[in-house]
Amino acid sequence: MLRIRGGKVYDPANNIDGVVRDICIDGGRIVETVEGGRTIDATGMVIMPGGVDIHTHVAGAALNFARAMTPENQRQATPFLRGPEQRAGIGGPTPTTFATGYLYAGMGYTTVIEAAVPVLSAKHTHEELRDTPIVDKGCCLLMANNEVVLDLLEAGEFERAKDVVAWLICAAKSYGVKAVNPGGVTAWKWGGNASQMSEPVLGYSKVTPNVIVSALAQIVDSLGLPHPLHLHCNNLGVPGNVTTTLETMKALEGNRAHMAHLQFHAYGGSDWHEMRSEAATIAEYFNAHPNLTADAGAVLFGNSVTITADGPWQHLLYQLTGRKWGNLDVENETGCGIVPYTYKGSNVVNAVQWAVGLELLLLIDDPWRIFLTTDHPNGACFWRYPEIIHLLMNADFRRERAKALPAKAQSRIVLPDLNREYTLSEIAIITSAGPARALGLSQKGHLGVGADADIAIYNENPDGVLMFRYPRYVIKEGEIAVEEGQIRSVSAGREFIVQPGYDPTVEDFLRPLFQQHYTMSFDNYPVEMHRLERAEVRDCQGAAT
Numbered sequence: 001m002l003r004i005r006g007g008k009v010y011d012p013a014n015n016i017d018g019v020v021r022d023i024c025i026d027g028g029r030i031v032e033t034v035e036g037g038r039t040i041d042a043t044g045m046v047i048m049p050g051g052v053d054i055h056t057h058v059a060g061a062a063l064n065f066a067r068a069m070t071p072e073n074q075r076q077a078t079p080f081l082r083g084p085e086q087r088a089g090i091g092g093p094t095p096t097t098f099a100t101g102y103l104y105a106g107m108g109y110t111t112v113i114e115a116a117v118p119v120l121s122a123k124h125t126h127e128e129l130r131d132t133p134i135v136d137k138g139c140c141l142l143m144a145n146n147e148v149v150l151d152l153l154e155a156g157e158f159e160r161a162k163d164v165v166a167w168l169i170c171a172a173k174s175y176g177v178k179a180v181n182p183g184g185v186t187a188w189k190w191g192g193n194a195s196q197m198s199e200p201v202l203g204y205s206k207v208t209p210n211v212i213v214s215a216l217a218q219i220v221d222s223l224g225l226p227h228p229l230h231l232h233c234n235n236l237g238v239p240g241n242v243t244t245t246l247e248t249m250k251a252l253e254g255n256r257a258h259m260a261h262l263q264f265h266a267y268g269g270s271d272w273h274e275m276r277s278e279a280a281t282i283a284e285y286f287n288a289h290p291n292l293t294a295d296a297g298a299v300l301f302g303n304s305v306t307i308t309a310d311g312p313w314q315h316l317l318y319q320l321t322g323r324k325w326g327n328l329d330v331e332n333e334t335g336c337g338i339v340p341y342t343y344k345g346s347n348v349v350n351a352v353q354w355a356v357g358l359e360l361l362l363l364i365d366d367p368w369r370i371f372l373t374t375d376h377p378n379g380a381c382f383w384r385y386p387e388i389i390h391l392l393m394n395a396d397f398r399r400e401r402a403k404a405l406p407a408k409a410q411s412r413i414v415l416p417d418l419n420r421e422y423t424l425s426e427i428a429i430i431t432s433a434g435p436a437r438a439l440g441l442s443q444k445g446h447l448g449v450g451a452d453a454d455i456a457i458y459n460e461n462p463d464g465v466l467m468f469r470y471p472r473y474v475i476k477e478g479e480i481a482v483e484e485g486q487i488r489s490v491s492a493g494r495e496f497i498v499q500p501g502y503d504p505t506v507e508d509f510l511r512p513l514f515q516q517h518y519t520m521s522f523d524n525y526p527v528e529m530h531r532l533e534r535a536e537v538r539d540c541q542g543a544a545t
């Protein structure tokens with residue numbers, strides 16, 4: 001039992017905005033009141049629900065590939081936490097599992113969603129997620145280039161495609177469905193891409209990116225999954241991609257979707273020399289369409305590693321930068337590319353990218369629909385979120401930083417004109433309450449009775465970096481996990497999964513396909529439940545079953 005006394009509570013889901021009140025915890029959950037037990041005196045401190053990262057890359061084959069490709073990064077100083085129960089971990093932009101759990105918890109985050117998992121390597125992903133301490137987690141399954149699904153869409157067999165998707169979700173033990181560069185990764189296997197939304201994908205005559213987006217969004221909604229289709233649009237990172245992004249949002253035909261790392265999809269100009277921000281255009285459409293949520297995918301200057309299933313984009317990035325390039329082919333399902341990257345403030349393209357992420361966060365007017373991410377580690381490392389929080393809360397500081405950008409970049413952004421400053425309540429929404437709601441995780445992102453007792457307690461400070469980088473306490477499921485930068489207790493987080501229903505005869509359809517086309521046997525393909533240490537199956541309303 002635990003009572004947190006006298007803190008200023010920011011709990012936007014329950015309309016509590018900076019009110020001094022006690023929070024009581026028993027059995028890992030928030031309760032009305034407790035008698036006895038420990039009391040934390042939080043007088044003068046700020047209390048928020050634990051952070052929820054809706055889009056990050058922290059576990060699986062792609063991460064291991066990135067770790068292996070960047071030995072030079074592993075020595076980089078990472079703001080490690082220390083504690084008696086701490087296990088070894090290696091840092092840099094792709095920290096190993098233990099370090100990932102400590103670093104997220106050390107920043108006040110208690111739930112993370114690994115955004116891209118192929119079924120074929122899902123066992124590995126779950127092994128790494130299981131090894132990531134303290135935080136709760138879930139993963140999104142890569143589906144928009146799965147050849148079995150695309151073949152069914154080509155044949156007009158929507159119902160069977162839906163059953164296959166449901167079966168694959170159950171096989172992968174995933175929480176959501178992700179679409180990455182729909183059709184483009186399949187085409188990449190022949191060296192192509194899919195840059196036009198209405199043109200057939202290489203190897204198909206009817207399947208276009210529009211068809212894939214529309215079908216998957218319908219499938220996810222009709223299966224009643226708690227989280228909508230998680231969508232990485234075509235033409236990521238390319239000047240002029242604003243047109244593709246708008247077309248994609250229209251192709252959803254009113255179905256729900258979560259637009260991943262929107263910053264990378266909001267550019268104008270016809271080539272790299274003309275690239276400019278189109279954040280205002282995207283925000284205007286987005287604001288008028290409540291079926292959409294998004295995460296920022298903000299960029300900060302410095303070293304990163306780009307990791308994505310978007311194989312053709314990664315090849316282009318390699319050609320543009322001459323940096324190392326890694327490519328993985330994942331049989332009939334997807335691909336993956338890795339390119340280490342450095343964002344420079346003196347580079348016009350990077351400067352525009354930096355501004356676009358912030359502009360979207362400021363121009364999308366409903367904080368319940370856009371969430372703080374850097375698409376870790378693509379735009380920046382997750383432990384740098386406090387730097388973005390400070391930029392959002394302080395317009396003068398933002399303008400000061402914008403003045404240092406190259407003059408050309410300044411003429412292609414709108415950031416200096418934006419006066420909005422985020423309140424603490426809005427910070428709690430974009431880091432916790434909003435993503436929890438978009439994920440359908442009803443016991444996360446708030447501090448009402450019955451919620452999971454995942455809580456971050458901060459020393460109030462006008463400097464957002466100082467305030468949010470080192471919480472005074474982080475509580476996970478009612479236990480003090482971090483106290484003043486020290487790990488106090490290490491627990492195994494839960495893993496959220498969904499198990500939508502499907503026609504069981506779909507297995508008779510899939511089995512022979514596996515024998516013909518896969519290197520793995522059908523019976524070895526699904527992830528066994530025992531690999532997940534603490535699985536929690538969620539139903540379509542987001543409540544535990």
Ligand SMILES: [Zn+2]
Nearest residue numbers: 055057115375
């Ligand atoms: Zn991503």
